[in-house]
Amino acid sequence: MKIRWLAVAFTIFVALIIALADAGRLRFMLWFISRVPNLDTILHFLLIGILTFLVTASLMQTFSTRNSNLVAVSSILFFLIFFTLEEVSQGPIRGRDFSLKDLAANYAGILCFGFLAWWKFRRKKEVLK
Structure with a gap:
C-alpha cells in the first residue's frame, strides 16, 4: 500500500519537472545541470529508473494474483514507449x-530499475512460500 502512494507522488514529481521544463520554467536549473559533466544523463537514468521501479513494484503488488512476468514486462514496455515519445516531442519545443x-539513459534506467522491481517481487514471493 505504501509503495503505491510513493509511486503516485513520484509520478507527479516527474510530470511536474517535465511540464516545467517544457514551459521554460527551469532554465536556471537546466543551466546549472549543464555545467556539471554528465549530470543530465545521471539524472535521466535515476529519475526515470526510480519512477519505473516504483510503478512496476506497485503494479506487481496490486496485481499479485496475475503473472508477475507479464505485469513487469507490460510496465517496462509502457515506460519505454512513453519516454521515447516524450524525448522525441522535445524537438519542436523552444x-x-x-x-x-x-534517451539511452532513460532506456538504461527503465531496464535496470524495472528488472530490479521484478527481481525484488519474485524474491519476496519465494521467501513467503
Missing part, C-alpha cells in the same frame, strides 16, 4: 532538444 544520450 529551449528543449532531442538527445540520444538522454
Whole structure:
C-alpha cells in the first residue's frame, strides 16, 4: 500500500519537472545541470529508473494474483514507449532538444530499475512460500 502512494507522488514529481521544463520554467536549473559533466544523463537514468521501479513494484503488488512476468514486462514496455515519445516531442519545443544520450539513459534506467522491481517481487514471493 505504501509503495503505491510513493509511486503516485513520484509520478507527479516527474510530470511536474517535465511540464516545467517544457514551459521554460527551469532554465536556471537546466543551466546549472549543464555545467556539471554528465549530470543530465545521471539524472535521466535515476529519475526515470526510480519512477519505473516504483510503478512496476506497485503494479506487481496490486496485481499479485496475475503473472508477475507479464505485469513487469507490460510496465517496462509502457515506460519505454512513453519516454521515447516524450524525448522525441522535445524537438519542436523552444529551449528543449532531442538527445540520444538522454534517451539511452532513460532506456538504461527503465531496464535496470524495472528488472530490479521484478527481481525484488519474485524474491519476496519465494521467501513467503
